[in-house]
Amino acid sequence: MRRIAVLTSGGDAPGMNAAIRAVTRTALAKGWEVYGVRQGYAGLMAGNFVPLGARDVSSIMQHGGTILGTARSSEFKTEAGRCKALHALGSFGIDGLVVIGGNGSQTGAYHLSQMGFPVVGVASTIDNDLYGSDITIGVDTALNIALESIDRLKVTATSLERAFLVEVMGRDCGYLALMVGIAGGAEAIVIPEVETNPDEVVRLLSEAYRRGKSHAIVVVAEGAKYNAEALAAHFREHQGEIGFELRVTILGHVQRGGNPGAFDRLLATWLGAEAVEALARGEHGVLVGQIKGEVRTTPLAEVVANRKPLDLSLLRLNDVLAR
Ligand code: ATP
Numbered sequence: 001m002r003r004i005a006v007l008t009s010g011g012d013a014p015g016m017n018a019a020i021r022a023v024t025r026t027a028l029a030k031g032w033e034v035y036g037v038r039q040g041y042a043g044l045m046a047g048n049f050v051p052l053g054a055r056d057v058s059s060i061m062q063h064g065g066t067i068l069g070t071a072r073s074s075e076f077k078t079e080a081g082r083c084k085a086l087h088a089l090g091s092f093g094i095d096g097l098v099v100i101g102g103n104g105s106q107t108g109a110y111h112l113s114q115m116g117f118p119v120v121g122v123a124s125t126i127d128n129d130l131y132g133s134d135i136t137i138g139v140d141t142a143l144n145i146a147l148e149s150i151d152r153l154k155v156t157a158t159s160l161e162r163a164f165l166v167e168v169m170g171r172d173c174g175y176l177a178l179m180v181g182i183a184g185g186a187e188a189i190v191i192p193e194v195e196t197n198p199d200e201v202v203r204l205l206s207e208a209y210r211r212g213k214s215h216a217i218v219v220v221a222e223g224a225k226y227n228a229e230a231l232a233a234h235f236r237e238h239q240g241e242i243g244f245e246l247r248v249t250i251l252g253h254v255q256r257g258g259n260p261g262a263f264d265r266l267l268a269t270w271l272g273a274e275a276v277e278a279l280a281r282g283e284h285g286v287l288v289g290q291i292k293g294e295v296r297t298t299p300l301a302e303v304v305a306n307r308k309p310l311d312l313s314l315l316r317l318n319d320v321l322a323r
Contacts, residue, residue, distance in 0.1 A: 003033040004096040004279060005049060005089065008066040009040035009105035012256055013124045013138025015264035016066040019100045021057040022272025023122075028054055030280060035092060039069045040101070041076035041108055047088035064141070064259050070101075076108055079115075086117060096279040100124045100272070102136065106287055110300035118284035120275045121300060124268070126256060129173035131306040132298035133289025137271065140263040142169070142255045143179055149251055150184035150217060157215035163187075163205055163244035165235075167220045167228035169255050176255075177221035178314055187216040187322045190231065192223040193310050198234040201226075202241055208322070209243030216244055270295050 006023045008016045024034045036056075038048040050056075060067050075081035089097065096118045099109040102125025113119040123133035126142035146168050153164045166186075170176040174191025181189035188204045190196045201218060208216045220228045232248045239246070260268070267290060274288045274295045286297040 002030075002096060003035065003092070003094050004098065004276070005035040005037050005092070005094045006052070006068070006098040006100065007037035007040055007044060008068050008070045008124070009099060009101035009108065010070060010072065011102065011125060012065045012070050013102075013126050013136070014064040014141035014256070014258050014260035015137035015268035016100055016124055017060040017063055018260060018265045018268035019122050019124060019137060019272035020066065020068060021061055022269045023098050023276055024052045024057045025054060026273045026276040030276070035094060036068045040071040040073065040105070041085065042071040042073040043069070044088060045073070045075060045081055045084040047091065049088070049092055061265055062259055064257050082112055082115060085112065086115060089117065096120070096284065098122060098272075098275045098279075100137075102127060103130050106130065106300060107304050110285070110304045113285040113300055118279060119300070120278050120284050121287040121303070122271045122275050123287055123289040126176065127170045127173045128175040129171065129308060130287075130289070130303065131308045132287040132291070132303040134291055135267070136289070137264055137268045138260070139176070141258050141260045142176060143183070144261060145255050145258045146176065146180040146251055147183050149249070149254070150180065150186075150219070153249060154215055154217060157217070161214055161244060163216040163218065163242065163246050165218045165220055165228045165231055165246065165248045167222055167248070167250040169252070170221050170223060172223035173310070174221045174224070175310055177219050178310065181219035182314060182318050182321070184217060184219065185322070186219040186318065187213070188218045189315060189318055190218065190220040190224045190226060191310075191315075192221055192225070193312060194315065196224065196226055198226050198231055201231065202235060202238045204322075205242045205244060211323075
């Protein structure tokens with residue numbers, strides 16, 4: 001009989017609970033025992049483990065966040081920290097670990113697997129910056145939350161002839177901003193991957209005003225050199241040229257807190273179940289993700305060595321469509 005553990009790490013993402021449920025019940029169906037690790041790698045080092053039965057994961061799938069809690073731990077980045085984790089895993093007799101999380105979490109999973117422990121990652125982050133999965137758990141829900149906010153801002157912007165600078169999450173990746181900007185009909189999109197001249201954004205806004213638009217939306221990624229605050233400071237000096245009255249909205253953590261939609265629940269279910277199947281066939285040191293519509297595994301060594309590219313041609317498409 002096997003005994004595995006599952007943890008969530010880094011930023012929480014809607015759908016993590018569905019992944020915990022899928023891991024737990026797939027493993028239980030094989031006759032294995034499952035332990036949940038509280039508070040990510042911090043809990044792993046501290047041996048903060050709780051047994052998970054089928055009923056412990058009842059009715060969690062529809063909720064955002066993670067029932068196990070998550071954390072960021074700098075100690076786990078050290079070999080001494082990871083040795084503590086190996087010791088805790090050994091003392092509970094655990095022989096396989098599933099790590100549900102994003103880039104940093106999978107880097108941690110890679111280093112742990114390099115120390116000889118069987119680890120399988122599940123691709124989960126709202127940032128969608130993880131190589132080895134075209135789309136990660138939480139992205140779709142976060143996109144829809146940001147989009148709903150933009151739709152609402154447009155209503156008030158139109159009434160008052162305003163331009164809104166809307167800052168969305170994504171750390172140093174512009175995926176969320178780019179997709180939400182296109183789907184929300186933004187006049188301009190500012191992302192970290194492309195050097196943006198703030199005067200160019202001023203020009204886009206003033207042209208939109210002169211073309212008779214009743215509102216304008218600029219979607220800005222939090223990791224861009226000119227984030228919403230920096231752009232707003234620049235725009236204040238050019239208020240006369242812009243025409244629109246300016247307002248800034250930073251969406252921040254509201255993007256994380258929503259209940260996962262059908263897409264994220266299903267993705268989390270497929271990936272969580274496959275993580276257990278991978279362990280069952282002796283495959284580890286891999287990330288489970290979705291590639292070209294299929295559930296696939298990619299070696300963690302490849303995941304940490306590569307950066308997922310962003311299709312920048314979509315920025316040009318948006319310039320055309322924003323007319
Ligand atoms: P998100 O981007 O959605 O917030 P993430 O998994 O990228 O998720 P991070 O805060 O980057 O979140 O990483 C989570 C944890 O993973 C860190 O707090 C740390 O414990 C561990 N980690 C990150 N980088 C490394 C590393 N180089 N070596 C070992 N562990 C790491």
